[in-house]
Amino acid sequence: MGKAISCIAHDMKTPLMAIGGFIQQVKRKIADDKLARKLDFTFEQVQRLEVLVGDMLAFAKPLTLQYQQGMINHLLEEIVMISGEKAARHGVTIRTELQENMPVAEYDKNRLHQALLNLVNNAVEASPKGSEVIMRNQHLGTDIIVEVADSGSGIPKDLFDDIFTPFVTTKKEGTGLGLPIAKKIIDAHGGAIHVIDNSDKGVTFRITVPVKPQGHL
Numbered sequence: 708m709g710k711a712i713s714c715i716a717h718d719m720k721t722p723l724m725a726i727g728g729f730i731q732q733v734k735r736k737i738a739d740d741k742l743a744r745k746l747d748f749t750f751e752q753v754q755r756l757e758v759l760v761g762d763m764l765a766f767a768k769p770l771t772l773q774y775q776q777g778m779i780n781h782l783l784e785e786i787v788m789i790s791g792e793k794a795a796r797h798g799v800t801i802r803t804e805l806q807e808n809m810p811v812a813e814y815d816k817n818r819l820h821q822a823l824l825n826l827v828n829n830a831v832e833a834s835p836k837g838s839e840v841i842m843r844n845q846h847l848g849t850d851i852i853v854e855v856a857d858s859g860s861g862i863p864k865d866l867f868d869d870i871f872t873p874f875v876t877t878k879k880e881g882t883g884l885g886l887p888i889a890k891k892i893i894d895a896h897g898g899a900i901h902v903i904d905n906s907d908k909g910v911t912f913r914i915t916v917p918v919k920p921q922g923h924l
């Protein structure tokens with residue numbers, strides 16, 4: 708499956724980039740406003756496909772982690788900042804409950820960022836207006852735990868076992884690659900990802916990653 712996805716995505720990448728480039732060139736020469744708007748729309752669709760191709764490649768390509776030392780609280784604050792605009796559009800607030808004195812950890816910053824961002828995006832997308840998404844963390848033994856909790860719609864029972872399977876989505880504009888990519892990244896760190904049904908409302912995604920990669924302890 709990974710190989711098929713990778714081949715398709717790879718073959719889509721070059722023509723898409725060419726189409727995007729040509730649209731921009733043509734747009735510069737067009738004076739008609741109506742046509743220009745149509746070209747803008749076409750360009751947006753091409754950009755959506757480019758994001759999709761990027762996700763497909765991220766899922767299918769083998770993952771080599773670039774470990775570096777980092778403070779997990781900084782990473783979480785960065786994610787809150789980046790997600791702020793999307794959350795505001797949904798009328799959702801992202802709140803952090805961060806433990807002080809978290810240890811300096813070793814992880815692939817960009818990848819972990821991507822995994823957590825996918826979880827926060829899902830939480831925001833599932834959240835009703837006026838609600839909160841909470842990001843919290845904890846240091847437990849040799850692990851770091853990060854939770855993303857929402858009080859949204861929750862995950863339908865019949866979908867619970869399939870959400871980490873590629874292309875499983877309930878969203879009109881979803882691809883169903885956010886969680887498989889997150890899982891792949893967390894697994895590569897020697898960690899784990901779980902989803903917990905909140906007793907009141909919504910779900911909590913919990914990731915566990917070792918403070919230091921296995922073998923470095």
Ligand SMILES: Nc1ncnc2c1ncn2[C@@H]1O[C@H](COP(=O)(O)OP(=O)(O)OP(=O)(O)O)[C@@H](O)[C@H]1O
Nearest residue numbers: 829830833861870876877878881882883884885886
């Ligand atoms: N926090 C959540 N609350 C409720 N349902 C969720 C949550 N997170 C994930 N899901 C369910 O799991 C499905 C798969 O999530 P995933 O992130 O893999 O794909 P997606 O969000 O649909 O699309 P995308 O590729 O854009 O992320 C979602 O379509 C949704 O039904």
Ligand SMILES: [Mg+2]
Nearest residue numbers: 828829885886
């Ligand atoms: Mg998603």
